[in-house]
Amino acid sequence: MIFACVTHAGEYTDALTAGANFLLRKPLNEDSIALHITIAKELLERERRRYFRHAVNLPALLKDREVEQHARLTNLSQGGMAVRTAKPLRHSSVLDFEFDLSPGKSISGKGQVAWMNTEEMAGIILQIFYGTGREHLESWLTTQEQLAYKKNDAD
Secondary structure, three states: OOEEEEOOHHHHHHHHHOOOOEEEEOOOOHHHHHHHHHHHHHHHHHHHHHHOOEEEEEEEEEEEOOEEEEEEEEEEOOOEEEEEEOOOOOOOOEEEEEEEOOOOOEEEEEEEEEEEOOOOEEEEEEEEEOOOHHHHHHHHHHHHHHHHHHHHHHO
16 A cells, blocks of 8 residues: 655645555644554455465365366465366366355355466456355455464464
């Protein structure tokens, strides 16, 4: 996040063009700064949840058109997952996915293959969730973040 301090309204465009995410106008006051920092923190946490990959080792089922294959999830975030497959996936293909985060917490939906490598790994963007899949994933992510915070506090 980039904060810019400006004196005049004419400086707003220049600051935003230069990459500022937040504009603080002089004279600065403590309440305004605290508010901007709170908003920035919430945005950073949301982005972290979307992109930060949690390492996993879970079986998954992928279906690309009529071809179904078993795969292994290697990491997972709110926005996507990496999988190891037996057969290569097609880049940009839309496929159905299904996996269990824990007993009774099945996640299924549609995703799009975003990348592949020569080691039969692929990245899939999670686009659509069926049933309560999104809620199960968000709950799991919250638990993972809490466990990480506790581990960091213990270290």
